[in-house]
Amino acid sequence: MCLGIPGRIVAITDPVNCLAKVDVSGVQRTISVRLLEKDLPEPDEWVLVHVGFAMAKIDEAEALMTLAAVKRLGEAYQDEIEAFDSSAIV
Template sequence: MCLGIPGRIVEITDPANHLAKVDVSGVQRTISVRLLEKDMPEPDDWVLVHVGFAMAKIDEEEARLTLAAVAQLGSAYTDEIEAFDSSQII
């Protein structure tokens, strides 16, 4: 199962290549924000992350509610966080 998980932008690490560091439940990873280039996120913005890409900007309340809901999925949520932790953009 693949989930879109809320993450908070920590920093824009490579603006030319549309890369940003995001924090998802304490796991930090570099992701692509290219799909949001018309509304580029900034540090402390929340985004919905799926397979290493920021798919949409979301507000903090939506992020909080979504994180609470996906945490109730148990192993599906844990598996997704583990997959996120072990992934990287090359």
């Protein structure tokens, strides 16, 4: 199962290539924010992350509510966090 998981933007690491460091439940990875190129997120803003891409900006309340809901999925949530932890943009 592939879930869209809320992540908080830590930093825009490469603005030219639209890359940002995001924190998803304590796991930090570089993701592409190119799909949000016309309205790039800034540090401390929340995005919905799916397969290494920020799909949409979301507000903190929605992010926290969504995180609580996906955590209740148990094993599917853990699998998604492990997949995110082992992924990388190179």
